[in-house]
Amino acid sequence: MLAELGLVLIAGLKFGSIYALAALGLVVVHKATKTVNFAHGAFAMLGAFATFLIVVHWQWRYWTAYLVIPLLIGAVAALLEFVVLRPLRRADLFTVVVATIFLGIALAEAFRLTYNTELLAVPGLFAGQPFFVGGIFITREALWVITGTLATALACIVVFRHGKIGRGMRAMASNVTGAQLCGYSIDRVYMLAWFLGGALAGLAGVFIAPIAGVSVELSIAIITAGFVAGVIGGFDSLTGAILGGLLLGVAESLAAAYVSSAMKNCISFLLLFIVLMWRPQGLFPERTGRRV
Amino acid sequence: MLAAYFPRRLKPMAPALFALGLVSLAGSPAGAQERGITASEILIGAIGALTGPVAFIGTPGRDGMTMGFNEINERGGVCGRKLRLQFEHASTPAESVAAVKKLVEQDKVFVLVLASGSTGAAAAADYVRAAGVPTYNLYGSTPIIREPFSKNVFHGAIVPVEVSARGLISMFYDDGYAPKKIGILAGTYAFPQATLKAVEEVLKEKKTERAVEQFDQAARDFTSQLVALSRQNVDSILVLGSFSEAGFAIKQAREMGLAVGRWVLDGSAVSRAIIPILGNADGIRGYFNVPYFPGQTPSVREFEARLKSYLGSMPQGRPNNYDMIAYGAAYVIALAAQAAGCELTRDKLLNAWSNLKDAGPAKLGGLDVSFPESYTPSDHQGNYRLGAAIVKGGEWQVYRIIERP
Numbered sequence: 184m185l186a187e188l189g190l191v192l193i194a195g196l197k198f199g200s201i202y203a204l205a206a207l208g209l210v211v212v213h214k215a216t217k218t219v220n221f222a223h224g225a226f227a228m229l230g231a232f233a234t235f236l237i238v239v240h241w242q243w244r245y246w247t248a249y250l251v252i253p254l255l256i257g258a259v260a261a262l263l264e265f266v267v268l269r270p271l272r273r274a275d276l277f278t279v280v281v282a283t284i285f286l287g288i289a290l291a292e293a294f295r296l297t298y299n300t301e302l303l304a305v306p307g308l309f310a311g312q313p314f315f316v317g318g319i320f321i322t323r324e325a326l327w328v329i330t331g332t333l334a335t336a337l338a339c340i341v342v343f344r345h346g347k348i349g350r351g352m353r354a355m356a357s358n359v360t361g362a363q364l365c366g367y368s369i370d371r372v373y374m375l376a377w378f379l380g381g382a383l384a385g386l387a388g389v390f391i392a393p394i395a396g397v398s399v400e401l402s403i404a405i406i407t408a409g410f411v412a413g414v415i416g417g418f419d420s421l422t423g424a425i426l427g428g429l430l431l432g433v434a435e436s437l438a439a440a441y442v443s444s445a446m447k448n449c450i451s452f453l454l455l456f457i458v459l460m461w462r463p464q465g466l467f468p469e470r471t472g473r474r475v
Numbered sequence: 476m477l478a479a480y481f482p483r484r485l486k487p488m489a490p491a492l493f494a495l496g497l498v499s500l501a502g503s504p505a506g507a508q509e510r511g512i513t514a515s516e517i518l519i520g521a522i523g524a525l526t527g528p529v530a531f532i533g534t535p536g537r538d539g540m541t542m543g544f545n546e547i548n549e550r551g552g553v554c555g556r557k558l559r560l561q562f563e564h565a566s567t568p569a570e571s572v573a574a575v576k577k578l579v580e581q582d583k584v585f586v587l588v589l590a591s592g593s594t595g596a597a598a599a600a601d602y603v604r605a606a607g608v609p610t611y612n613l614y615g616s617t618p619i620i621r622e623p624f625s626k627n628v629f630h631g632a633i634v635p636v637e638v639s640a641r642g643l644i645s646m647f648y649d650d651g652y653a654p655k656k657i658g659i660l661a662g663t664y665a666f667p668q669a670t671l672k673a674v675e676e677v678l679k680e681k682k683t684e685r686a687v688e689q690f691d692q693a694a695r696d697f698t699s700q701l702v703a704l705s706r707q708n709v710d711s712i713l714v715l716g717s718f719s720e721a722g723f724a725i726k727q728a729r730e731m732g733l734a735v736g737r738w739v740l741d742g743s744a745v746s747r748a749i750i751p752i753l754g755n756a757d758g759i760r761g762y763f764n765v766p767y768f769p770g771q772t773p774s775v776r777e778f779e780a781r782l783k784s785y786l787g788s789m790p791q792g793r794p795n796n797y798d799m800i801a802y803g804a805a806y807v808i809a810l811a812a813q814a815a816g817c818e819l820t821r822d823k824l825l826n827a828w829s830n831l832k833d834a835g836p837a838k839l840g841g842l843d844v845s846f847p848e849s850y851t852p853s854d855h856q857g858n859y860r861l862g863a864a865i866v867k868g869g870e871w872q873v874y875r876i877i878e879r880p
Contacts, residue, residue: 187702187705187706190698190702190731191698191699191702193698194696194698194699197696198695198696292526295526295527295530296526298791301528301530301531301717301718301719301748301792302718302719302748302752303791304722304748304751304752306754313730320731320732322730324730394695394696394723395695395723396695396719396722396723396752398693398719399527399528400528400693404693404695435696436696436698436699437699438699439699439700440698440699440702440703443689444688444689444690444699444700444703445663445689445690445691447690447691447694447696447699448691
């Protein structure tokens with residue numbers, strides 16, 4: 184019974200940690216630019232596709248995917264911010280959100296048209312016997328995904344809280360005019376936020392490619408899970424994004440195992456509605472204080 | 476006398492206009508009044524998804540039929556008329572209805588082909604029955620397009636779910652295997668649910684124990700469902716879903732060390748594309764809607780070569796059974812038109828199609844890559860057979876033909 188519960192929890196944590204990484208990228212962009220980037224799922228899909236190219240098509244070493252893809256997808260995101268979003272900076276929020284939705288659709292369809300296939304399979308980084316801990320087994324892949332994504336997420340929080348880049352983004356999020364008066368360039372900070380968000384999406388794509396394959400539908404799956412995780416955790420909280428992602432993954436897994444297997448997708452939207460109604464700021468919002 | 480009916484200004488031209496009318500009537504072939512037919516062409520309309528998650532059905536539908544029609548046209552067509560395909564993209568029910576209406580009312584096609592799977596076929600069902608246009612349902616297994624019976628709707632290679640359900644269960648008992656309890660992993664969407672219902676009926680009849688777990692479309696994590704099946708001590712699993720869903724379910728079951736004596740997959744999961752997901756897929760079984768798997772016989776290999784030449788390069792996962800079914804369907808349409816005679820009308824076509832026997836590409840010099848189809852005036856299901864397939868040495872192959880139960 185305990186072993187069964189352990190299996191279910193580990194599966195939930197595996198997917199939950201990827202949701203957390205996806206949510207983190209969304210929150211980073213939102214914190215700095217006040218824009219919800221609905222193209223985020225498409226960036227993750229491109230990351231997964233790039234993993235297929237590197238690992239399967241070109242047969243390079245797997246670690247190159249972890250190094251190259253975040254930088255590459257980050258650069259693509261920054262470029263799109265420059266080309267598509269910057270001209271819309273003075274537009275209302277609705278216009279910008281619609282632009283990101285259609286940017287995501289355009290990227291997904293461009294992938295579909297150039298690589299017309301239902302699913303591309305990517306092998307896992309690790310093979311071999313799973314580890315057994317107290318009667319519960321955990322595969323090497325699951326362990327890598329959970330620890331790798333969470334370590335990345337924590338590093339991202341440290342950079343955002345204590346690094347110069349993060350300071351600029353936080354300043355911009357707090358007060359755009361004030362930040363500009365303090366010498367922060369709005370163009371530079373926005374582009375950096377998009378780069379960081381894109382890099383996190385790309386990395387989520389690398390992690391998810393072997394466990395979900397590469398398909399256009401991945402784009403929708405990532406943005407949906409990332410958005411729900413972000414709302415559950417608190418859309419302005421980096422820690423909330425991580426905890427929201429993990430909570431979502433575990434809740435989905437538990438509901439499917441112990442309530443009904445058909446409840447898996449349903450539970451995420453149920454959680455979303457409950458949180459929006461009961462605690463719209465999210466379960467783990469950023470604490471805001473002002474020194475006076 | 477006729478000149479009396481012409482306006483005064485046209486009266487001098489009346490004899491000439493009258494003669495022109497007679498000449499044009501005499502010069503037009505019989506049947507020119509029929510929609511979608513000219514002296515040189517028969518217009519076939521088709522719908523199917525060319526983009527989106529079910530493009531793996533619609534795109535092969537378009538390509539297979541076009542290739543078949545091209546071959547028939549190169550041999551002179553039907554009574555000197557070339558067959559021309561007009562394919563409209565449609566993936567949602569609303570798009571399917573709109574596309575069908577456009578083809579029938581605006582483009583005035585002679586025959587309509589539903590190459591859209593069950594969703595599109597179900598959406599278009601009422602309209603095509605009411606319109607009376609000869610309709611060929613290539614891929615829809617849904618009962619909505621089959622019932623009530625309509626004299627203008629024909630169904631090709633894809634068998635009704637009651638037939639495929641019996642075929643699926645029969646594969647659990649091949650080679651002396653006898654499952655004690657069958658676990659069923661079924662998608663929550665329309666097609667797997669229809670098959671699930673039929674499969675449960677068959678298992679009830681056979682008094683075989685079963686356990687059912689479900690998953691959402693495009694699911695990638697099956698841990699919870701597999702844990703639940705393991706708890707219920709199943710020794711064999713049937714997956715009703717796509718190849719990607721089946722692939723990840725089997726992969727995770729192996730990672731969990733779940734002891735599954737036999738995996739059987741629904742026809743929609745029987746694809747070469749499942750093999751890269753699993754690495755070693757040997758021993759997995761499922762039914763195929765055509766008698767041979769790509770690469771299995773010289774005629775199928777020749778088909779692959781021709782398709783590759785037509786497409787320029789072969790997309791991943793192609794050719795699939797939808798390519799082969801569509802190619803065969805092009806020949807069935809041509810054979811029905813040929814049997815109707817050169818004075819082609821809609822009624823003559825329906826009558827001829829309802830009496831076709833063993834219609835397949837070989838009868839017109841094509842490659843036999845699909846089951847031959849036979850119809851009667853009261854049964855418009857052209858095929859009832861399935862190919863029982865297994866993965867051996869990393870390749871799918873049909874190991875026996877499942878005859879009509």
